[in-house]
Amino acid sequence: MGQKTSKLNKEDLTKLRAETGFTTRELQQWYKGFRRDVPTGQLTKEDFLKIHKQFYPFGDPTDFSNLTFHAFDVNDVGYIDFKSFILSLNTASHGTTEQKLRWSFKVYDRDGDGQVSYADLLKVIKSIYKMIGFSTAKFDEDEITPEMRADKVWLALGKDLTRKESDLITLTEFTNVKNLDKETLDAMNVYNDLI
Template sequence: MAIPINEDPYSAPIIRMDKEDLDNAPIAIFRPRSLAAICEMTKFSKREVQIIYRSFKQGCPTGIVTLEQFQEILTQFFPRGNPKRYAEYVFRTFDRDHDNQINFEEFVTGLSVITRGTTEDKIEWIFKLYDVNDRGIVGQAELLLVTQSIYEILGRNVEPPISRRVIIDHVLDAHKKMCQNGESFITREQFVHMCMEDKSLCESLALFDTIL
């Protein structure tokens, strides 16, 4: 979700909902913690949190976004592709309490990891993205699912079109690099270690950096 964080801050109070929002909201309102608390949770400044909150609130007045809303947002950014599966995988990494919705705190925390986290933080997030079944391990099937979804989001923006064979070869190459001892799966610890040691492997798995 592309959200500007370098614009001038808004002058009105930020971490609150307007009365109109409270009266007309179709579902329960999520009330985020104080601005200072959110800054401590993330690597954003107060000014940046204010701007992110304004953008988030504009699209999600209740302070909560569902999977369907998240998919619709990405569809607006990528009308020539099909981002629904990719959006589902990203949504799952942000939904920390697994209640099938993302509140503002979950969103801004996830955004902080992706944009301001250390290299290790980002690699751990990549692993979580590929660990689609929350098993703590990633194999060829998981790699293929997420990689396919990344190419789907690009859609007709890729010229010439990328064949499924190319995608499979990309996945097999990445899997071979990660599982050098013949294992079928790789754990989070192994994944982080391999990506920290092999920059090219990390880059091949982080195609989403140019998308999100």
């Protein structure tokens, strides 16, 4: 994908169609919008934040955007190219529940060690609450604070609240959906129903 191309080439289209399930037309529309908003073809962390600010004008998406940037930057190069963007978007929005959770795990597992601490979980949940904006969002009574929601997710994953400082969540535990209710799944899945 060259710097000045306005369309995806046939080979890229074929590969992305096979990898994502998006139609040729959808991919071309996404690519056109991506190139319009990111003429260099390299979506930076700052640009990523600007996009989040457009979607969450009543909150502050700074922390959430910073936390999620690396999940989109699948090549770990410091920017998001179109392929990384569309593959992440596809997984986060159209993937199976397990695929979405595997992708979301990357957001929670900041150091990439395959484990999420309570502090990691709480950091992401706090960033979501801050992004949504407390003045516009309505939270269930048992989730009024980020800590309450983190506790709820922690318990749903079979963890003991007295062991928050020492226990860890593994990828297998995070993606084991059989005992999780919809609310808990939504809380863990950072880009649920993205598109």
